[in-house]
Amino acid sequence: MxxxxxxxxxxxxxxxxxxxxxxxxxxxxxxxxxxxxxxxxxxxxxxxxxxxxxxxxxxxxxxxxxxxxxxxxxxxxxxxxxxxxxxxxxxxLDRLNTLSDFNLVDRTVRCGAGVITEQLQQFAEEQGLYYPVDFASAGSSQIGGNISTNAGGIKVIKHGMTRDWVAGLKLVTGTGELLDLNRGLMKNNAGYDLRQLAIGAEGTLGVVVEATMSLTRTPENLAVLVLGAPDMQAIMHVLTAFQAEIELSAFEFFSEIALEKVVAHQDLQRPFETVCDYYALIEFEQPNDAAMEKAMALFEHCVEQGWVYDGTVSQSLSQAQNLWRLREDISETITPWTPYKNDISTVISRVPEFLAEVEAVVNQNYPDFEIVWFGHIGDGNVHLNILKPEGLPIDEFKAQCGEVSTWVFEIVQRYGGSVSAEHGVGLLKKEYLEYSRSALEIEIMKGIKQVFDPKGIMNPGKIFDA
Amino acid sequence: MxxxxxxxxxxxxxxxxxxxxxxxxxxxxxxxxxxxxxxxxxxxxxxxxxxxxxxxxxxxxxxxxxxxxxxxxxxxxxxxxxxxxxxxxxxxLDRLNTLSDFNLVDRTVRCGAGVITEQLQQFAEEQGLYYPVDFASAGSSQIGGNISTNAGGIKVIKHGMTRDWVAGLKLVTGTGELLDLNRGLMKNNAGYDLRQLAIGAEGTLGVVVEATMSLTRTPENLAVLVLGAPDMQAIMHVLTAFQAEIELSAFEFFSEIALEKVVAHQDLQRPFETVCDYYALIEFEQPNDAAMEKAMALFEHCVEQGWVYDGTVSQSLSQAQNLWRLREDISETITPWTPYKNDISTVISRVPEFLAEVEAVVNQNYPDFEIVWFGHIGDGNVHLNILKPEGLPIDEFKAQCGEVSTWVFEIVQRYGGSVSAEHGVGLLKKEYLEYSRSALEIEIMKGIKQVFDPKGIMNPGKIFDA
Missing domain, CATH: 3.30.43.10 (Uridine Diphospho-n-acetylenolpyruvylglucosamine Reductase, domain 2)
Known part of the structure; x- marks a missing residue:
């Protein structure tokens, strides 16, 4: 030490x-x-x-x-x-964990950086409101960290990232000075929006110590629809058809391999008997019967077009929760296979060809690797998981996955995608940053860090080396 | 010259x-x-x-x-x-006016900086989609300019500012290099989001030459409700009550003086006979009868609470348009009075006391000044207009309004508000920037400009002096 x-x-x-x-x-x-x-x-x-x-x-x-x-x-x-x-x-920041100054008209609340995500979600609920940024680690992650990585999650298609919920931000710069940015204003065009820079900066520009977070209306009677599709292209058609008519709050996907494993290892049933290559999970508000009628008409249209082979819709809250588990329990289910994981994105429309390219290069070089895909297809963010083949020593698997990373990031670069859709760069992806950002962009980032943190003491070596 | x-x-x-x-x-x-x-x-x-x-x-x-x-x-x-x-x-940028690479799945289109706002709105409509940023100058303003001032307008409460619709941005820096930022991705947490800095930078960091703009679902059957309220505090109660249950696409307000003038000078009728101090214009989607029933129940609740004295709801598209004109024609109506105008904001909940303070100081010092208030109350952005009294020479009026500006900005500062909610700083508000931004923030902005534009040739003297 x-x-x-x-x-x-x-x-x-x-x-x-x-x-x-x-x-x-x-x-x-x-x-x-x-x-x-x-x-x-x-x-x-x-x-x-x-x-x-x-x-x-x-x-x-x-x-x-x-x-x-x-x-x-x-x-x-x-x-x-x-x-x-x-x-x-x-x-x-654990001790800066106070919620204060809630205002029902502004629908904002002041959060210390150490407030737990779930604590904010529950507080919102107690006020009859809703904090929509949600993800698996909501029970442990803190607001300051969420802001610093611009956390995303499962509701981005409707509600955006953490960025969209930060109405005010207090940042201690690398010289120890306090910036009080935007102060909860909804509209403020008086100079550069420095708040936006601190969001997603992973602590390299200063310490996020407090934020004024926005809350919103509680969604009414969320319904969940799980559909089976013959291929990824069909999933994209389904997305386009639904989005044209309904404001979706989630559009997730997972592959048959993912579903098989979840059903085998969790106390869950298949959503329907028909086996399909890919599944979409769609969530939307159902304030009245008309909303469900519209969804059912869209479902029938998708079946007629050959984009959907089968489907099921939640009839109750507990059914909706069980359908969500088919998607949300995947990560935990595959943990025993010590999977290689990657969190990448492209523009939404190119996801099918992107997936096919990644699969092709992995299958060609490592035919015994099993690939499990799932993710937030509605926003172009896919999670690539490769399971360690039984018997392959972990070190060998890791070395081979290092190679896979380079192939994947080369494909990401060709697609103009992101080497980190929602997890940030940190130390882990630093050496791959250039696959997503130009040399000039990286140089400008370093220049900006110098302005906020002239001594280079704030989380040095994260995102880039100064 | x-x-x-x-x-x-x-x-x-x-x-x-x-x-x-x-x-x-x-x-x-x-x-x-x-x-x-x-x-x-x-x-x-x-x-x-x-x-x-x-x-x-x-x-x-x-x-x-x-x-x-x-x-x-x-x-x-x-x-x-x-x-x-x-x-x-x-x-x-007039000649960079091409729309290209429309993608229905991504719901994005590539726009040259010189594309006119209305051109983008119409293009979206032709694709069965919607570009929701709208304001009075949409027929002349260009996308590059909208991005550079982060234009807002009348639908911010639901759809946000121009910032929220920029999926990708090409910026020529002060050294003539091209930054291709974010490339249309919905999720990208690979380093600082430099795109956000260029948005609202008023051309001081470089030239916005192209953008990938997002489009969205077309709203279904928009309904407009105009309500009369006894005072501003009642307007805030109405806002809170409606927002808790309905996703509003606009919540605007105007004063009785504004309404009187619009009705007298445009070919329009009062929305109802009851004369109230303030009026709210509420817009929302009405895809089915249930939506209107909910709005009517809220309206009745507001009347019972004493927050609303009277109201009317559009029964057709043309009625909705006429109700909108009560709000949108104010600016043109008061032009003959060569009004002093100011575009300011506070957090939403403090608007009533903020308005009262501004009125008090103006009335006390210039009792013959007539104040016309209107604006986007749902996002805390109010437009202050003072009409020139008949007979007062224009130069004298301007000098007196200079004094008013200082009082107004001192109040803005005490409220933690913004000296420019949506119009930007430019030359006009440069000397007042310090009422909204700290000395350290301004210093950091200058440091950032230096990184993008080391020679200081990009729109020098705008926002701040280097």
Whole structure:
């Protein structure tokens, strides 16, 4: 473990209190790693500030002493954006976990960076409102981290990413100064929108310490439809047909292999008997009978066109939840196969050919690899999962998957896609950033980091090397 | 008029062709001014490039020769963002007016910067889709300009600003390099979202030359409801009640004085006999009878609560259009009074007290000033209009309004509001920027400009002085 000068430890303790400076091995391991694994945590200390002023004081001290800081939320990230492997100070926002200043007219609430996503969702529900950004780690991830990775999830097609729900943002820059950006305004065209830069910056421009989050109307009687389709192109036709007439809140997809595994390993039934190559899960509001009639007419149209072979619709909340599990339980189901995972996107219309190209190159080189596809097809974001063949040593599998990554990212580049649709870049995808961003873009990003963080102490080495 | 070195004029002609370099007085007047007026246009030349490559060549030449460039769209701006008053080169994007690469699955279309807003709206309609950003100058404003000022308008409450419809953006930086940002992706968390910076930058970071714009589902059978309320606080209650149950596409307001003038000067009738202090115009989709039943139940609830005194609902498209004119014709109606105008915002909930404070200070100091309020109350954006009293010389009125501006912006600052909700800063509001943005924010903006435009040739003097 990296050692800090005792005088610095003392100065840090003077800021946050002695019990809020952790240097024991277990704390350093816990706070030095996110859900990415693969890395060895090695922070020099973990700090738990209790106020924005304490965060500022820590950053000023770190700037003065040239100490690197890793801002730390729920550490549920999957690109190692919150990993501290090089003696950094971990600045954990856990204690800034207050919800305050709720306003029903503005439909906003002020959140400390350490507020858990689920805490915000539940708070919204108690007010008769809704926070629509939702994903598997909502029970652990924190708002500050969500903002820093611009978290997406399963409702993006209607509700957008975390970016769309940040009405105000407080950021402590690399010099310890506080920016109070946009202050909850819905309309503000007075100069550059710096808030947008901090969103998705993975802590490299400063520490997100607080946000004013927007809430919205609670959806009415959500219905879920699962359809089976002969191929990906048919899925795209279904998407286009439904979107033309209904405001969908989700349009997810998964493959037959994914469905087989989920049904075999969870306490779930197939949605219908017909076996299809791909399935779409469609969610929409059903405030009255007319909405369902419209959906059923669309379903029949899709069947007539040959785009859909079979389908089922939820008749109750519990049925809707069970249909959702067919999609949501895939990730957990395949964990025992220690899958290689990749989170990529293209424009929506090119997903079918993109999938086919990736499959072709993997099948050609590694015919025994089993590919499990699922994802948010309605927004072009697919999750590629390759299961480790039984008997293949894990190290060998990982080495082969390294090769796969390069092929996949070369295809992503040719399609003008993104090497990270929603998980961010962090350490994990840093070396692949150039497949999605030009040399000039990366140079400009570095220039912008220099403006916010002249000493380069904010989460250094994440996204790019300075 | 500013004179350019003949060798430079020749070099510019070699790039765009001789007939695309205009230096005659009438062209310079036309292209040197936007709808703000007040300024004396004095560009050194007007250039009409026909391709992105030509734009790049012009910018490279300008950077080499240290010549300032003013990017120019429809010049419908109201903050003098497109004014060329200091011998700048006007780079007019008129000829980059092609719509291409429409994709029905992605629901996107590629637009040259010079595409007129209405052209995009009509194109969308022809494809059975909808471009929802709409405002009074849609017949002249260009997409590049809309993006550069992040244009808002009358549907922001549901559809957001121009920012929300830019899926991809091509920007020529101050060094003449081309950034191809986001390429139409719905999900892309691979590094800073530089696209967001260019949106609303008023041409100070580079020239927006092309954008991939998103389109959406066409709204079904829009209904319009006009309600009369006793005061602004009641209007806020009505907003909250309706938003809790219906996805509104507009929530506008206007005062009795505004209504009186519109009815007196346009061929329009009062919506109902009851005279109220304030009126709300509410628009929503009515795909079936249930939607209208819900709206009527909400209306009755509002009447019972004493928030609404009277109301009327459109029974046909033409009735809906006439109700909209009560709000949309205000601006034109009051033009003969050469009104002082200001476009400001606060968080929505504070609008009533904000309006009261502004009225109090104006009434106290200038009791003969007539104030006309209207605006987009659903997003906190109000338009303040003060009519020139008959007999008061225009210069004296302008001087007095200068004082009013300072009072208004001091109130804006105390409310944490914006000195420019949707019109941008340009030259007109530059000196007031500090009422909405901190010294540190302005310093960071300047640092960012330096990264994109190291020579400071892109629309210098707009938003801030470098």
């Amino acid at each position: 990296a050692q800090l000068d005792p005088a610095i430890l003392e100065a840090l303790a003077a800021i946050v209190g002695e019990t809020r400076v952790l240097t024991d091995e277990s704390s350093c391991e816990q706070y030095g790693l996110d859900w990415t694994r693969f890395y060895t945590p090695a922070p020099s200390a973990v700090l738990l500030p209790g106020s924005i002023e304490e965060v500022q004081a820590i950053v000023r001290l770190a700037a003065d002493q040239n100490l690197a800081i890793v801002p730390s939320g729920g550490r549920t990230g999957l690109s190692a954006g919150a990993v501290a492997a090089n003696g950094e100070l971990v600045l954990a | 500013a004179q350019l070195d003949p060798a430079i004029l020749e070099a510019l002609a070699a790039i765009v062709g001789e007939t695309r370099v205009l230096t005659d007085e009438s062209s310079c007047e036309q292209y040197g001014l936007d709808w703000t007026r007040f300024y004396t246009p004095a560009p050194s030349a007007v250039l009409l490039p026909g391709s992105i490559e030509e734009v790049q060549a012009i910018v490279r030449l300008a950077a080499d020769q240290n010549l300032a460039i003013v990017p120019s769209g429809g010049r419908t701006g109201l903050s003098a963002g497109a004014v060329a008053a200091n011998g700048e080169l006007v780079l007019a």
